[in-house]
Amino acid sequence: MSAAFVTAAAPATSVGDPVLNIAIFAAFVAVTLVIVLRASRNNKTAADYYAAGRSFTGPQNGTAIAGDYLSAASFLGICGAIAINGYDGFLYSIGFLVAWLVALLLVAELLRNTGRFTMADVLSFRLKERPVRLAAAISTLVVCFFYLLAQMAGAGGLVALLLGITDKAGQGVVIAIVGAIMIIYVLVGGMKGTTWVQIIKATLLIAGAAVMTIWVLAVHNFNISDLLGAAQANAPEGKDLLAPGAQYGLTDLTRIDFISLALALVLGTAGLPHVLMRFYTVPTAKEARRSVVWAIWAIGIFYLFTLVLGYGAGALVGPEEILAAPGGVNSAAPLLAFHLGGTVLLGIISAVAFATILAVVAGLTITAATSFAHDIYANVIKKGDVAPNGEVKTARITVVIIGIVAILGGILANGQNVAFLVALAFAIAASANLPTIIYSLFWKKFSTRGALWSMYGGLGIAIFLIIFSPVVSGGAVNPATGLSSSMIQGVDFHWFPLNNPGIISIPAGFLLGFLGTITSGRKEDPVVAAEMEVRSLTGHGAEGATHS
Amino acid sequence: MSTDFQPTQQSERFQTLKKRHRGFVFPVAIGFLVWYFAYVLLAAYARDFMATPVFGNVNVGLLLGLGQFVSTFVITMLYVRYANRNLDPLAEEIRTDLEAGRQ
Numbered sequence: 001m002s003a004a005f006v007t008a009a010a011p012a013t014s015v016g017d018p019v020l021n022i023a024i025f026a027a028f029v030a031v032t033l034v035i036v037l038r039a040s041r042n043n044k045t046a047a048d049y050y051a052a053g054r055s056f057t058g059p060q061n062g063t064a065i066a067g068d069y070l071s072a073a074s075f076l077g078i079c080g081a082i083a084i085n086g087y088d089g090f091l092y093s094i095g096f097l098v099a100w101l102v103a104l105l106l107v108a109e110l111l112r113n114t115g116r117f118t119m120a121d122v123l124s125f126r127l128k129e130r131p132v133r134l135a136a137a138i139s140t141l142v143v144c145f146f147y148l149l150a151q152m153a154g155a156g157g158l159v160a161l162l163l164g165i166t167d168k169a170g171q172g173v174v175i176a177i178v179g180a181i182m183i184i185y186v187l188v189g190g191m192k193g194t195t196w197v198q199i200i201k202a203t204l205l206i207a208g209a210a211v212m213t214i215w216v217l218a219v220h221n222f223n224i225s226d227l228l229g230a231a232q233a234n235a236p237e238g239k240d241l242l243a244p245g246a247q248y249g250l251t252d253l254t255r256i257d258f259i260s261l262a263l264a265l266v267l268g269t270a271g272l273p274h275v276l277m278r279f280y281t282v283p284t285a286k287e288a289r290r291s292v293v294w295a296i297w298a299i300g301i302f303y304l305f306t307l308v309l310g311y312g313a314g315a316l317v318g319p320e321e322i323l324a325a326p327g328g329v330n331s332a333a334p335l336l337a338f339h340l341g342g343t344v345l346l347g348i349i350s351a352v353a354f355a356t357i358l359a360v361v362a363g364l365t366i367t368a369a370t371s372f373a374h375d376i377y378a379n380v381i382k383k384g385d386v387a388p389n390g391e392v393k394t395a396r397i398t399v400v401i402i403g404i405v406a407i408l409g410g411i412l413a414n415g416q417n418v419a420f421l422v423a424l425a426f427a428i429a430a431s432a433n434l435p436t437i438i439y440s441l442f443w444k445k446f447s448t449r450g451a452l453w454s455m456y457g458g459l460g461i462a463i464f465l466i467i468f469s470p471v472v473s474g475g476a477v478n479p480a481t482g483l484s485s486s487m488i489q490g491v492d493f494h495w496f497p498l499n500n501p502g503i504i505s506i507p508a509g510f511l512l513g514f515l516g517t518i519t520s521g522r523k524e525d526p527v528v529a530a531e532m533e534v535r536s537l538t539g540h541g542a543e544g545a546t547h548s
Numbered sequence: 549m550s551t552d553f554q555p556t557q558q559s560e561r562f563q564t565l566k567k568r569h570r571g572f573v574f575p576v577a578i579g580f581l582v583w584y585f586a587y588v589l590l591a592a593y594a595r596d597f598m599a600t601p602v603f604g605n606v607n608v609g610l611l612l613g614l615g616q617f618v619s620t621f622v623i624t625m626l627y628v629r630y631a632n633r634n635l636d637p638l639a640e641e642i643r644t645d646l647e648a649g650r651q
Binding site: 087090091094095097098100101102104105106223224225226228229232240242243244245248249255258259262266286289292293296297300303304442526527530531533534535537538539540 | 551552553554556557562565566569570572573576577580581584585587588589591592593595596598599603604605606607609610613616617620621623624627628631636639640642643646647
């Protein structure tokens with residue numbers, strides 16, 4: 001690694017004008033808050049609060065999906081990874097994009113047709129309801145937690161860079177403020193407000209990235225080859241940014257780690273609860289399909305932008321300056337904005353990046369709260385016997401609790417690489433959720449035991465391996481800072497060599513679902529199975545828009 | 549709501565719909581996953597091949613990576629066309645009949 005560049009003398013100052021940065025961000029918050037308030041006027045029922053009354057169109061929802069998906073990890077993490085590690089950073093974005101085909105072809109429409117609010121609705125449709133629902137809700141909460149942690153960790157780095165706050169306590173205060181704003185959005189706006197925040201943010205993010213992309217290309221006379229050459233010229237001696245391998249090609253172990261990551265990325269998306277939940281905000285399966293198509297175009301084009309931006313940051317900012325900046329790798333995109341358009345562009349881009357974190361965290365929070373209130377509270381604890389308003393009330397209380405957990409987690413995870421934490425969330429989603437989703441939609445014999453084994457097994461194995469991986473302890477020590485790349489410093493109890501558990505835990509999730517099913521004596525009800533199959537393909541009985 | 553869906557499930561129309569759906573999504577899903585993992589394995593184990601220059605600083609790896617974008621866009625468009633033509637009309641027919649209480 002080029003860690004040697006991070007010397008003690010590295011300037012720990014911010015770039016740009018903190019006041020301007022804050023002003024632009026405050027304007028975003030003000031505008032979106034007004035929209036959230038307006039949108040939330042007719043939030044009455046659970047369908048309003050959880051699924052925005054199913055009143056969004058495919059293109060609107062597709063933009064919101066892009067908003068949910070293009071998180072800080074995508075924008076800051078991937079730009080930084082490409083700037084520092086070149087081609088290997090690009091591999092992230094390819095996995096993130098191709099994954100959408102799994103959602104489009106296998107999951108989105110069938111899921112929209114059979115569920116109401118959560119992933120658990122679909123999984124428990126024809127199996128024994130309470131245990132399956134509980135398992136699905138637990139895995140939803142765990143995936144949301146990891147994803148939240150990643151977003152909040154990104155917030156810390158960004159604050160450091162943009163506001164010139166370098167001490168951890170100050171950054172913690174700002175993380176808490178971001179979390180508090182998010183709680184207000186979700187409490188007041190529910191799914192409808194959250195969706196509008198996503199739409200606005202996705203539009204700003206893609207527009208901002210487009211402007212910077214054209215700018216970077218213009219600087220290099222619209223010649224991609226020149227841009228690549230300029231990025232390579234800045235790379236440290238012996239590091240080839242244009243070919244794969246700078247990060248993952250070092251040893252056989254890193255290669256296997258890379259394959260593990262690739263597996264988690266491509267299979268994780270269609271198991272991400274906050275993405276799945278978005279399919280319920282549209283009135284029909286056809287609109288769900290249109291949403292995914294819009295999302296694929298928006299996300300694909302955005303990742304093409306990040307390729308240019310990443311190499312652009314490598315060429316115009318250079319790896320030394322990026323690694324020496326307070327936000328480290330995650331600061332490549334904001335620094336590029338500063339080099340191109342000075343304090344104003346930096347202010348705009350950082351406000352967009354901030355908005356990104358805010359919006360994604362809001363989307364995750366409403367998903368986790370819905371899952372807790374609808375699955376665990378209303379259906380498992382209360383067995384479906386709740387007062388008309390009880391469920392939404394519980395969801396609102398959960399929002400506050402999750403918000404506080406996110407703030408605390410964000411303060412603790414401050415400084416972790418965000419793309420990397422997100423990859424763990426994907427691995428858990430792919431191991432615990434996707435096998436059960438696929439089996440219950442396509443395998444007639446799939447049984448309750450199969451679902452439970454697959455969900456608890458996939459989840460348990462993924463988390464177990466993460467705990468004993470270099471992510472948590474015993475990671476490589478950076479000679480310049482003396483800090484390990486692990487979450488916990490100074491101890492080493494790792495024995496699992498890979499950073500990403502996907503290559504073991506995903507096949508394990510599928511295998512356990514299979515084994516659980518073939519060993520269970522219980523035959524599931526063929527009547528309900530027939531109902532699920534007919535409904536999933538025809539859309540019969542699917543809940544439509546409650547009002548428009 | 550206690551409609552029995554089994555007759556519908558066994559009806560020829562529904563079986564056709566199911567066959568058409570699976571006949572498209574399964575082979576295509578296997579196809580793009582094979583193509584994606586072939587690319588991933590090349591990136592991990594065939595570095596020199598990926599680094600082969602094609603023009604200027606653009607190499608095989610970059611073109612294959614962009615190829616993943618192109619294939620994703622193409623599959624998306626093909627699926628939408630297929631679903632609009634071959635799945636939606638039949639699904640709607642069955643749904644309308646179910647809602648009218650026919651089988």
